[in-house]
Amino acid sequence: AQKVTQAQTEISVVEKEDVTLDCVYETRDTTYYLFWYKQPPSGELVFLIRRNSFDEQNEISGRYSWNFQKSTSSFNFTITASQVVDSAVYFCALSEGASGNTPLVFGKGTRLSVIA
Amino acid sequence: DSGVTQTPKHLITATGQRVTLRCSPRSGDLSVYWYQQSLDQGLQFLIQYYNGEERAKGNILERFSAQQFPDLHSELNLSSLELGDSALYFCASSVGGGPDTQYFGPGTRLTVL
Numbered sequence: 001a002q003k004v005t006q007a008q009t010e011i012s013v014v015e016k017e018d019v020t021l022d023c024v025y026e027t028r029d030t031t032y033y034l035f036w037y038k039q040p041p042s043g044e045l046v047f048l049i050r051r052n053s054f055d056e057q058n059e060i061s062g063r064y065s066w067n068f069q070k071s072t073s074s075f076n077f078t079i080t081a082s083q084v085v086d087s088a089v090y091f092c093a094l095s096e097g098a099s100g101n102t103p104l105v106f107g108k109g110t111r112l113s114v115i116a
Numbered sequence: 117d118s119g120v121t122q123t124p125k126h127l128i129t130a131t132g133q134r135v136t137l138r139c140s141p142r143s144g145d146l147s148v149y150w151y152q153q154s155l156d157q158g159l160q161f162l163i164q165y166y167n168g169e170e171r172a173k174g175n176i177l178e179r180f181s182a183q184q185f186p187d188l189h190s191e192l193n194l195s196s197l198e199l200g201d202s203a204l205y206f207c208a209s210s211v212g213g214g215p216d217t218q219y220f221g222p223g224t225r226l227t228v229l
Contacts, residue, residue: 035217045206045220047118091159103149103161103172104208104218 002027004094006107013082014115021077021110023092029053034068034075035093035104045091051075082114119143120209120221128227134195137224141188141209147171148190149210149218150182154203165190166212197228 003026013019025034036048049059051068059066063080079086089111093104119142129135141148150162152175161174165184176182179197184190194201204225208218 037220043204043225044118044222045208047217047219050217103164103174104151104159105161106159108158 002029002032002094002096002105004092004105004107006090006092006110008110009108010111010113012113012115015084016081018078018080019082019112019114021079021090021092021112023075023077023107025073025075025092025094027094027096029096031097033095035095036066036075036077037091037093037106038088039091039109040088048077048090079112082112084114084116087112087114118219118221120207120219122205122207122221122224124224125222126225126227128229129197130229131197131199133197133228134193135197135226137192137194137205137207137226139190139192139207139209139221141190141207142219145209145211145219146188147210147212147218148184148188149208150176150190150192151206151208151220152203153206153223154200159206162192194226199228202226202228 005024032053034051038046065078067076089109091109092107095102121140123138146167149164153159162176163182164172168184179195182192204223206223207221210216210218
């Protein structure tokens, strides 16, 4: 069965610090997709990134970077030089199957608070 | 703005009542998903439709039902409401038929009193 674990329930950092959010997943499929979503205080879910199981290249987008390691079934998310606007709940999610068009299984989320 | 719209934004009702939540997917998207977010259960998948047909079912109660119409908008019907149904209900859409991303609407916050 598929499962996503975000062991960090809450993290608090001071502005400009780097922070890494952990995500560990379980799946029996060889083809799957991993996602990160951001839920700011306003409540909407904002898509950040999608990764397929065959692409282990790390990705960087501005202050955001993602580290995908199949050997440890992890897909961690790092925010560099955090800002107050980064305060939100961050969800890691998994979608199985070659089509990638299957329902998402979410972790419980990590609440990040960035203090000025 | 994801392009997915949901109405209403907030809904307050009483136990035993029935409500309908509406979702319009992004232009061109054929798949619609419904998710429930509650404090105790987190984000849980309810049901998926693809081009008018039910594609997958998750932890959806029998009191809940959904459909996708020919114009691809979807409605989630919740009946015999209980206090525990209070939650944030999200609709997401994706192109469908291949590996693609689900984009979420702003959600409908349901409060059952």
